[in-house]
Each structure stands twice: as structure tokens, then as C-alpha cells.
Amino acid sequence: MLKGIDHRLNAEVLHTLRAMGHGDALVIADANFPSDSVARATVRGALLRMETESAAEAVRAILSVLPLDTFVEDFAGRMEVVGAPEEIPPVQAEVQAEIDRAEGRPRPMVGIERFAFYDRAREAYAVIQTGERRFYGCFILRKGVIPPEGTA
Numbered sequence: 494m495l496k497g498i499d500h501r502l503n504a505e506v507l508h509t510l511r512a513m514g515h516g517d518a519l520v521i522a523d524a525n526f527p528s529d530s531v532a533r534a535t536v537r538g539a540l541l542r543m544e545t546e547s548a549a550e551a552v553r554a555i556l557s558v559l560p561l562d563t564f565v566e567d568f569a570g571r572m573e574v575v576g577a578p579e580e581i582p583p584v585q586a587e588v589q590a591e592i593d594r595a596e597g598r599p600r601p602m603v604g605i606e607r608f609a610f611y612d613r614a615r616e617a618y619a620v621i622q623t624g625e626r627r628f629y630g631c632f633i634l635r636k637g638v639i640p641p642e643g644t645a
Contacts, residue, residue, distance in 0.1 A: 498557075513618050516565075523628070535614075537618060543624070546625075548627075549587035551625075560636065566603060569600070569602040571603075610631060
């Protein structure tokens with residue numbers, strides 16, 4: 494255990510989050526997502542796991558150390574519900590609440606069509622599989638920057 498670091502962040506996840514640069518994408522996947530095969534195509538090339546956490550718990554822990562990109566509209570994306578792209582299932586509402594909490598203001602995720610989500614996921618830096626069993630618990634977060642001390 495480390496002081497000031499969320500205990501849900503294991504060494505592999507912390508290493509990957511630290512290694513990512515501005516604009517790199519991170520996939521947070523539910524238990525049904527083809528995480529292993531998609532992760533093999535990513536920059537990291539291997540799957541990371543937070544299997545005891547729900548999607549919202551994993552996102553909360555990740556956002557305790559990872560800044561979100563402020564320069565792009567797709568700083569965070571959610572997999573759209575097939576046939577109902579505007580629908581926001583409870584799992585997505587919970588993750589949106591974690592994003593808003595971390596950002597200190599409402600900042601809505603963009604919807605990404607299911608197969609487009611798979612394509613983007615393969616181009617990501619890494620994939621983290623959670624224990625989330627509810628459908629549509631899949632998200633992409635884009636890493637931002639931490640400004641120098643003393644700047645806004």
C-alpha cells in the first residue's frame with residue numbers, strides 16, 4: 494500500500510497510467526468486452542485488470558491520478574446502446590458522475606457506436622478490464638496534462 498494512492502490501483506495499472514502521454518487513450522472495459530484480444534492490438538499489448546471493481550469504481554480510482562484531456566471533445570467516450578444511441582444506462586450515468594466529480598463540473602461523454610468503439614479501442618494505449626457485469630460498461634478516457642505549479 495502507498496499513501497495517497499487509491500488502493501484499487503495495482504502496480505501494472507499505475508505503471509501504464511504513468512507511461513501514457515497527453516492524448517493517449519485508455520479503455521475501461523466491462524466483463525463482456527473482448528478485452529484480451531483487443532488489448533493485444535494496443536500500444537501496451539497486454540490486458541490490465543481491475544476485476545474486483547465496477548466500472549464507476551475503476552474510473553474513480555483512475556481519475557484520482559489521471560487528468561482528462563481539456564483540448565478535445567472526445568476526452569471521454571461511452572459505448573452507445575445498440576438501437577438507442579441516446580440512452581444512458583445506469584452504469585454510464587455512474588461513470589458520468591465520477592467524471593463530473595473529478596472535473597469539478599458537468600462534462601458529458603461522447604457516444605461511440607459499438608463497432609466504432611471496438612476500432613478505437615484497438616488504437617488505444619491500453620485496456621483495463623473491470624468486473625462490471627452490466628451491459629454497456631465500456632468507456633474510453635483520453636489523458637490530459639498536469640500544468641506546472643503556480644499556473645491555472
